[in-house]
Amino acid sequence: xxxxxxxxxxxxxxxxxxxxxxxxxxxxxxxxxxxxxxxxxxxxxxxxxxxxxxxxxxxxxxxxxxxxxxxxxxxxxxxxxxxxxxxxxxxxxxxxxxxxxxxxxxxxxxxxxxxxxxxxxxxxxxxxxxxxxxxxxxxxxxxxxxxxxxxxxxxxxxxxxxxxxxxxxxxxxxxxxxxxxxxxxxxxxxxxxxxxxxxxxxxxxxxxxxxxxxxxxxxxxxxxxxxxxxxxxxxxxxxxxxxxxxxxxxxxxxxxxxxxxxxxxxxxxxxxxxxxxxxxxxxxxxxxxxxxxxxxxxxxxxxxxxxxxxxxxxxxxxxxxxxxxxxxxxxxxxxxxxxxxxxxxxxxxxxxxxxxx
Numbered sequence: 093x094x095x096x097x098x099x100x101x102x103x104x105x106x107x108x109x110x111x112x113x114x115x116x117x118x119x120x121x122x123x124x125x126x127x128x129x130x131x132x133x134x135x136x137x138x139x140x141x142x143x144x145x146x147x148x149x150x151x152x153x154x155x156x157x158x159x160x161x162x163x164x165x166x167x168x169x170x171x172x173x174x175x176x177x178x179x180x181x182x183x184x185x186x187x188x189x190x191x192x193x194x195x196x197x198x199x200x201x202x203x204x205x206x207x208x209x210x211x212x213x214x215x216x217x218x219x220x221x222x223x224x225x226x227x228x229x230x231x232x233x234x235x236x237x238x239x240x241x242x243x244x245x246x247x248x249x250x251x252x253x254x255x256x257x258x259x260x261x262x263x264x265x266x267x268x269x270x271x272x273x274x275x276x277x278x279x280x281x282x283x284x285x286x287x288x289x290x291x292x293x294x295x296x297x298x299x300x301x302x303x304x305x306x307x308x309x310x311x312x313x314x315x316x317x318x319x320x321x322x323x324x325x326x327x328x329x330x331x332x333x334x335x336x337x338x339x340x341x342x343x344x345x346x347x348x349x350x351x352x353x354x355x356x357x358x359x360x361x362x363x364x365x366x367x368x369x370x371x372x373x374x375x376x377x378x379x380x381x382x383x384x385x386x387x388x389x390x391x392x393x394x395x396x397x398x399x400x401x402x403x404x405x406x407x408x409x410x411x412x413x414x415x416x417x418x419x420x421x422x423x424x425x426x427x428x429x430x431x432x433x434x435x436x437x438x439x440x441x442x443x444x445x446x447x448x449x
Contacts, residue, residue, distance in 0.1 A: 095222060096236060098215055099191060099229050102136035103173060106154035106189025107166045120170060123177055124186060136188055143244075146185035148448050149237065151248045153190045155226035157197045158254025158295040162384040164418030166194065168440075169249035171419040171433070175441035183448050184247060190233065196225040197254065198294055226251075227294065231258035238266035247448055250415030252384070253284060256369045257299040263367050263411045264306040274365045274410070275312040275358050276303070277403065279374035279396060281320045281339070281387040283328055296416075304332065311335045312361070314354060316342070316399065317374035320387045339374075339390050347395040351402030358407065366403060368412040370396075370443055372436060382433035383416050393439045400446045412447045414440055 103124055104117040118129055125135035143149065152169030159165055169189060176182065191214055199207060202225065210224035211217065223229050230248075237244055248259050260276060267274045278284075284300040287293065294302060304310055310333030318325070319339045328336055335357070342350050358366075373383050376390035403409070417440050419433040 096233060097137060097140070098222060099233050100151075100188045101191050102132050103152055103186050103188045104170050106152050106192045107170060108194065109170075113167065113170065116174070117170060120173055120177075124173070139185070140187060142185055143187065143241065147243070148184035148245045148247060150184040150186045150448075151190065151230075151233070151246060152186075152188065153226060153230055153248055153251040153255040153259075154192050155190070155194075155197070155230075155251045155255055157195060157252075158227065158292075159252025159384055159416070160289070160296055162418070162421055163252075164421040165250055165252045165384060165416050166192070167419050168251060168415070168417035171437055172249055172414070172417055172440050172444065175437045176444065179441060179445060181445055181449055190226050190229050192226045193224060197227055197292075199223045199225045199228040201225075201292075227254060227258050230255060231262060234259060234262040235265075238262055242266065242270060245410045245448075247411065247444065248413040249444070250413060250417075253280075253296040253369075253371055253415045254294055254299055255415060256413050257294050257302055259411070259413050260299070260303045260367060260369060261306055264303065267365065267410075268306075268308075272365050273308070273361065273363045274367060275314065275361070275363045275407075276307070277354075277366055277368045278313060278315045278371075279317050279369070279391070280315060280371040281317055281373045281385070281390055282371070283315060283318055283321055283336070284371075285328060285332060285334075300334075301332075304334070309333075309361070311357075312363070314357075316350070317391045317396070319389055320385075339376075342391055342395055342399075347398035348402065351399045354399075354403065355406045364407060365410040366407045368400065368403075368409055368447055370412065370414045370447075371416045372414065372440055372443075373416055375439060379430060380436045380439055382419050382422050382436035384418050384421060385416075393442070397442060397446055400443070404446070409447050414444050414447075
């Protein structure tokens with residue numbers, strides 16, 4: 093894994109905090125690495141040597157090019173890390189951030205001249221085959237991690253929801269090689285089941301469509317919290333063979349019964365492990381408005397946490413991501429009963445902790 097140090101950077105460096113939030117980045121790195129700005133990289137590289145000792149790996153992906161509506165999710169990893177450090181539980185090794193050129197998405201959208209220039213910028217040489225776009229780099233990093241450390245559990249902080257495409261794709265492929273029966277639990281207000289959006293096939297609104305081919309069965313994808321869509325539940329389930337549990341069903345049935353229903357279904361399939369992809373807008377906008385697309389009538393924070401906790405009692409959560417936290421975005425603060433972005437960050441940290449503990 094000699095290239096991983098080239099593809100990653102210290103936590104906080106995945107977003108270019110030249111002036112904005114620079115002090116917050118420096119404070120985070122001092123807490124994580126116990127080093128001043130000039131010694132951060134050396135301390136981070138030393139920390140990577142503990143990778144073999146840690147079951148859970150935390151990876152930041154500060155990409156916000158594959159998103160839409162209102163941007164700002166590139167700041168999510170840095171701010172969520174600060175919130176996590178306030179908590180006593182830290183059951184993971186933070187391996188840093190994917191190196192992000194903020195205006196790129198995936199290498200397949202780039203011409204050779206652009207890739208050459210970007211390689212010079214990132215790696216100081218064009219004489220390399222390393223990728224330059226955040227989703228392409230994420231795909232290579234996670235592929236190598238699963239190849240060299242097949243039992244590691246990778247938990248990622250986004251970034252917009254497009255980052256889940258390489259994460260979930262490589263998770264499913266790795267588990268297939270290991271002959272593990274797995275399922276994907278997707279918390280979201282939106283289905284993300286477009287085949288493409290405005291001609292782009294990998295983005296925040298299409299990533300689930302493109303990971304369906306890697307599932308053993310289509311209904312190994314269960315979506316929870318859906319409510320913002322122009323089509324019915326029947327349309328999505330019959331068209332794609334997946335299972336959806338809309339937010340109103342959680343309110344009607346209760347989180348415990350919903351979790352029991354999911355567990356029975358997956359146990360019949362002999363599923364043993366889960367990947368959880370959690371878009372923060374699955375939570376009702378009254379509690380979570382520091383995101384690009386806050387939506388009303390969503391899940392209560394305690395219901396989402398209850399579902400995750402109940403799933404953990406029956407299955408191992410061996411991978412996951414938490415995306416679309418945009419701490420500098422808050423369109424609804426005037427109408428909120430809570431202080432933002434504090435409420436969004438507190439809930440995000442609680443969800444990440446529930447997945448990793």
